[in-house]
Amino acid sequence: MIEVKNATLQYTTFKRSQGLKGVMHDFFKRSVIQVEALSDISLTINEGEMIGLIGRNGAGKTTLIKLLTGILPLRQGEIKIDQMLPYQREKVFLKNIGVLLGQRSQLIWDLPAIDTYDMLAAIYELPKQMYNARLTWLSEQLEVTELLYIPVRKLSLGQRVKCELIAALLHRPKYLFLDEPTLGLDFVTQKTIYKILRLENQYHKTTIITTSHYIKDIEQLADKVIILNKGKIIFNDKLEQLPKELTTEILFDIDFLNSKSVEKKLTCAPDKLNEILAKIPAERILRVSQRGMELEELILQFIKGDSI
Known part of the structure; x- marks a missing residue:
């Protein structure tokens, strides 16, 4: 279990x-x-959860990851992972x-x-037998066996x-x-990475924490989302628990065949639906x-609302 209590991190820079x-x-x-990179944040992550950590540049995402992995020491507040302090390594x-x-x-x-x-x-x-079996499985799943040498x-x-x-x-x-696990990667590679990570979580109950600006990563790799804004947690729950008032924008997609029997799609607002169908x-x-608002737009509106 990961426990963060009142974690605050400040750093000095030049104006x-x-x-x-x-x-x-x-x-x-x-x-x-x-x-102030992080401001008095508290959270709990249970074993086996898949967490998406999102926010704008400078929101504190990477700083939090570095604290959780012990790369940065925490001087104010407390972080424990299985009762161990990460910075003690x-x-x-x-x-x-x-x-x-x-x-x-x-x-x-090289x-x-x-x-x-x-x-x-x-x-x-790692025992040799376990290492060989693990490497074989991972390289086959990721389709890189021939690249290892x-x-x-x-x-x-x-x-x-x-x-x-x-x-x-x-x-x-x-x-x-x-x-940012899929930054700059093609669609096929992204799908392969999503697959292996979901298998790791399914088979071994691996707790996975992902930061990304790519909303597809969050949709594929997170059951729960933490949104950071200006070093503070403004949302910590399942995606479907985002405030319902943000999802009122409804659109209709109409798939149809044109006069040449080619499939086409139109998108319209509710008040135009009957007119177009006629x-x-x-x-x-x-x-x-x-359909409702796209996830990326939904989260952006949520962050903007918190900034007002």
């Missing part, structure tokens, strides 16, 4: 002055300002977590991925991300932290479906 005169002023005397704690951060690579650039995996197996003290620098972005994911999952972590021969109408 930039405008114009040439400001640049000269900053050269001799820089103004220091305190920025205990051996048991490190064996229980897997991390995939978009800007940090576990793979050795060596094949298999060399990194052999090293990680030794670090995590190619230097990492020769792999495409999608291939590298798959190999990075194997490194994060190799020791079967209890907690998996993902920061213009299309009934035998050419394939389906009429109702």
